[in-house]
Amino acid sequence: MSSSTTNIESVLHEERVFPPAASFSEAAHISSPADYERLRAEAADAPEEFWARMAGELHWFKKWDTVLKWDAPHAEWFAGGKTNVSYNCLDRHLETWRRNKAAIIWEGEPGEQRTLTYLQLHREVCRFANVLRRMGVREGDRVALYLPLVPELAIAMLACARIGATHSIIFGGFSATAIIDRVNDAGCRVVVTADGGWRRGAEVKLKETVDEALKGTPTVEHCIVVRRTGSRVNMTAGRDHWWHELAETVSADCPAAELDSEHPLFILYTSGTTGKPKGILHTTAGYLLWAHLTTKWVFDLKDEDTYWCTADIGWVTGHSYVVYGPLSNGATTLMYEGAPNWPEPDRFWRIIERHRVNIFYTAPTAIRAFIKWGEQWVSKHDLSSLRLLGTVGEPINPEAWMWYREVVGGGRCPIVDTWWQTETGGIMISPLPGATPTKPGSATKPLPGIEVDIMTKTGEAVTAAGQGGYLVIKRPWPSMLRTIWGDDARYREAYWSEIDGVYFAGDGARRDRDGYYWIMGRVDDVINVSGHRLGTMEIESALVSHEAVAEAAVVARPDELKGSGIVAFVTLEGSRETSDALKEELRRHVAKEIGALARPDEIRFTDALPKTRSGKIMRRLLREIASSGAVSGDTTTLEDFSVLEKLRAQEEE
Numbered sequence: 112m113s114s115s116t117t118n119i120e121s122v123l124h125e126e127r128v129f130p131p132a133a134s135f136s137e138a139a140h141i142s143s144p145a146d147y148e149r150l151r152a153e154a155a156d157a158p159e160e161f162w163a164r165m166a167g168e169l170h171w172f173k174k175w176d177t178v179l180k181w182d183a184p185h186a187e188w189f190a191g192g193k194t195n196v197s198y199n200c201l202d203r204h205l206e207t208w209r210r211n212k213a214a215i216i217w218e219g220e221p222g223e224q225r226t227l228t229y230l231q232l233h234r235e236v237c238r239f240a241n242v243l244r245r246m247g248v249r250e251g252d253r254v255a256l257y258l259p260l261v262p263e264l265a266i267a268m269l270a271c272a273r274i275g276a277t278h279s280i281i282f283g284g285f286s287a288t289a290i291i292d293r294v295n296d297a298g299c300r301v302v303v304t305a306d307g308g309w310r311r312g313a314e315v316k317l318k319e320t321v322d323e324a325l326k327g328t329p330t331v332e333h334c335i336v337v338r339r340t341g342s343r344v345n346m347t348a349g350r351d352h353w354w355h356e357l358a359e360t361v362s363a364d365c366p367a368a369e370l371d372s373e374h375p376l377f378i379l380y381t382s383g384t385t386g387k388p389k390g391i392l393h394t395t396a397g398y399l400l401w402a403h404l405t406t407k408w409v410f411d412l413k414d415e416d417t418y419w420c421t422a423d424i425g426w427v428t429g430h431s432y433v434v435y436g437p438l439s440n441g442a443t444t445l446m447y448e449g450a451p452n453w454p455e456p457d458r459f460w461r462i463i464e465r466h467r468v469n470i471f472y473t474a475p476t477a478i479r480a481f482i483k484w485g486e487q488w489v490s491k492h493d494l495s496s497l498r499l500l501g502t503v504g505e506p507i508n509p510e511a512w513m514w515y516r517e518v519v520g521g522g523r524c525p526i527v528d529t530w531w532q533t534e535t536g537g538i539m540i541s542p543l544p545g546a547t548p549t550k551p552g553s554a555t556k557p558l559p560g561i562e563v564d565i566m567t568k569t570g571e572a573v574t575a576a577g578q579g580g581y582l583v584i585k586r587p588w589p590s591m592l593r594t595i596w597g598d599d600a601r602y603r604e605a606y607w608s609e610i611d612g613v614y615f616a617g618d619g620a621r622r623d624r625d626g627y628y629w630i631m632g633r634v635d636d637v638i639n640v641s642g643h644r645l646g647t648m649e650i651e652s653a654l655v656s657h658e659a660v661a662e663a664a665v666v667a668r669p670d671e672l673k674g675s676g677i678v679a680f681v682t683l684e685g686s687r688e689t690s691d692a693l694k695e696e697l698r699r700h701v702a703k704e705i706g707a708l709a710r711p712d713e714i715r716f717t718d719a720l721p722k723t724r725s726g727k728i729m730r731r732l733l734r735e736i737a738s739s740g741a742v743s744g745d746t747t748t749l750e751d752f753s754v755l756e757k758l759r760a761q762e763e764e
């Protein structure tokens with residue numbers, strides 16, 4: 112990252128505004144800008160009273176003594192309190208009519224369906240909690256979960272939470288080496304996996320990968336295996352056990368442990384730009400409170416809703432918004448195991464139609480894929496059940512936002528563009544769909560209780576409207592990460608040292624004259640052209656606003672004259688042909704949309720862009736390709752290696 116104190120310049124001009132429909136607002140939990148302002152003011156004026164009032168929404172075995180102990184940069188929330196996440200997500204609904212409500216509706220990629228009511232889910236969780244105890248797992252022990260998106264993953268999480276074990280979920284697409292690093296860093300005693308899972312019609316052989324990994328993980332005593340695909344696996348006697356066999360031997364009664372508010376709930380590894388992955392630590396009460404509140408507020412969740420967040424549970428979005436937030440609210444949460452284009456590119460729309468999904472939360476990378484595949488796949492399904500759409504994970508280009516609104520939402524559903532991070536535990540900046548007029552490409556305003564700002568590198572507030580800078584968070588919040596597992600120095604350094612006294616998010620952002628936030632991308636991706644620092648997101652948005660373009664990624668390569676030249680990697684919509692004329696047209700288009708300064712020096716067409724396994728574009732790799740034609744940096748988080756090969760081959764053409 113540059114140590115320059117120059118701000119990031121904004122060149123994106125977006126003037127469209129979409130206020131919520133009156134009918135939506137009337138029924139919403141937070142139903143007007145005034146309601147939002149009232150909550151914000153309450154939280155800003157007396158934060159501890161505000162959080163104490165909010166914490167009343169959870170079940171407590173024992174009330175806390177102190178709302179917040181803040182010894183910067185370390186927070187303790189609701190100190191002295193005793194609660195349990197699993198109890199909040201399950202037991203408290205059993206005393207209500209929700210006992211037989213669907214908690215999880217699951218669809219496997221091959222098409223099977225399973226529904227678990229709250230009562231059924233509770234029983235499965237209790238059984239598995241007893242299984243873990245039988246395997247010697249005690250309060251504070253770490254358990255690794257390496258599973259496909261099957262109900263057993265949610266069951267295992269809730270079982271860990273029930274007995275105070277700390278889970279570390281490892282995304283089911285990661286390699287043996289990635290498992291070894293994570294399991295060893297956390298010192299896990301047990302690994303839970305499956306024989307396999309389904310992805311694009313093929314079996315992902317999870318147990319095989321685990322067998323490989325367990326050669327290098329001395330702390331692991333037991334491996335519990337879910338039978339999912341039924342394919343043959345090697346079971347090492349004494350170490351490996353079938354889930355279904357163990358579950359038969361234990362009782363379905365397991366009272367939830369009364370845990371301290373700050374008891375470690377989970378570790379989730381996130382890759383930094385360089386170096387080894389960081390084990391982000393989240394604890395019990397504060398994390399759950401924010402997952403609970405944000406799910407209710409941002410998704411305007413009602414008891415009648417069928418809610419679907421498409422994220423894999425291996426990412427934080429799946430933790431907070433597939434499992435903990437929805438279940439704590441007593442909602443019906445849908446889980447789908449497989450790929451969006453299996454067997455055809457309309458699988459998601461088929462699922463929405465079949466289950467009458469009301470709330471749909473996905474990522475810009477998926478939306479861009481849908482655009483590329485073409486709207487005919489969407490329009491052949493009845494999506495009239497949808498009432499709210501959400502997005503997370505990357506900045507969404509205004510034209511992709513408009514497409515989402517019109518084609519998927521039929522022009523009637525509000526869109527919540529939610530900005531947050533693994534580290535923040537829950538959504539920080541987002542519209543409240545019944546209260547906030549939305550603007551395509553803006554995450555709008557911080558939620559009540561969240562104090563964000565834009566600063567220069569030296570810590571001065573950037574107050575001018577439209578001026579870019581570094582996004583920071585100025586006050587502790589309940590679901591903040593507590594530290595990096597085993598490396599508190601890195602915690603201080605990565606988040607609390609870049610700018611004095613505030614949390615450094617690593618994203619660029621600007622605020623417009625209405626106080627709306629526009630996220631401009633990771634600050635490491637900023638491009639410096641002739642002394643102007645530009646966020647990649649805005650140039651990409653200009654490209655995507657051209658009707659031929661589905662997706663674009665912009666990076667810098669060294670340029671003697673200008674400091675940096677701009678190289679744009681562009682994926683076209685399904686039916687479009689590449690040509691030199693189109694390259695020229697796109698360059699002109701960017702110059703017209705945002706100015707000659709941002710005109711790409713080079714356009715490269717590509718079928719696909721290199722992405723992380725959670726769908727974020729890896730501009731770092733594109734930067735290497737654009738400047739040297741080769742990739743030397745770390746590629747372990749890359750989703751599809753063949754993409755790099757193709758990009759290199761194109762270079763040689």
Ligand code: WTA
Nearest residue numbers: 503504505506528529530531532533618630
């Ligand atoms: C980016 C995912 C723009 C951002 C929950 C952040 C976004 C990083 C948005 C965290 C959004 C996430 N608009 N950018 N709505 N949401 N990001 O840890 O760069 O996987 O810092 O958490 O994703 O990614 P993570």
